[in-house]
Amino acid sequence: EDKVVQSPLSLVVHEGDTVTLNCSYEVTNFRSLLWYKQEKKAPTFLFMLTSSGIEKKSGRLSSILDKKELFSILNITATQTGDSAIYLCAVEASDSGTYKYIFGTGTRLKVLA
């Protein structure tokens, strides 16, 4: 059975701290791994990773994928209160010619001022 596991489940830090969020997966027909940020409503897309070892970066956020060990990390440096959200990891897998997404349960990050 395909599964995506995120850790930790919840994290509380102070502004300025650096956090690392983990995502491990067991999926057949892996295509890509995606990170989303969910604040109040709909998840918004952050990164898509398809190749091992290539870091994707956007401002203070960065992510990398290890396809051999089947995991990804999302780093946030110099955290701000606006980073408080649920961070979702999803794996895209091919399935009979189409694609499906398997989501982890998310990591809830709270950044204190």
Added chain:
Amino acid sequence: DSGVTQTPKHLITATGQRVTLRCSPRSGDLSVYWYQQSLDQGLQFLIQYYNGEERAKGNILERFSAQQFPDLHSELNLSSLELGDSALYFCASSGRGEAFFGQGTRLTVV
């Protein structure tokens, strides 16, 4: 704006009732996914449609059903509602690449 539209935004209904949630995907996207998110929980995959056909099923109850119409919009039907069905229901669509989410429908069963 992701381009995925869900209606209604909020829905309050009594136990035992039936509701229909509607989703219009981004223009050109053939795949539609439905997810359920209960309070403080992650996204639970319910069902996927591709160009009008069911492609994958997740943890969808028998009381729930969905369909995708020729114009590619999708509806999720929830019947014999129970208190535990109260949740945020998301629709997402994709073409090639990442999935884009609608703003969700918050269902409250009282």
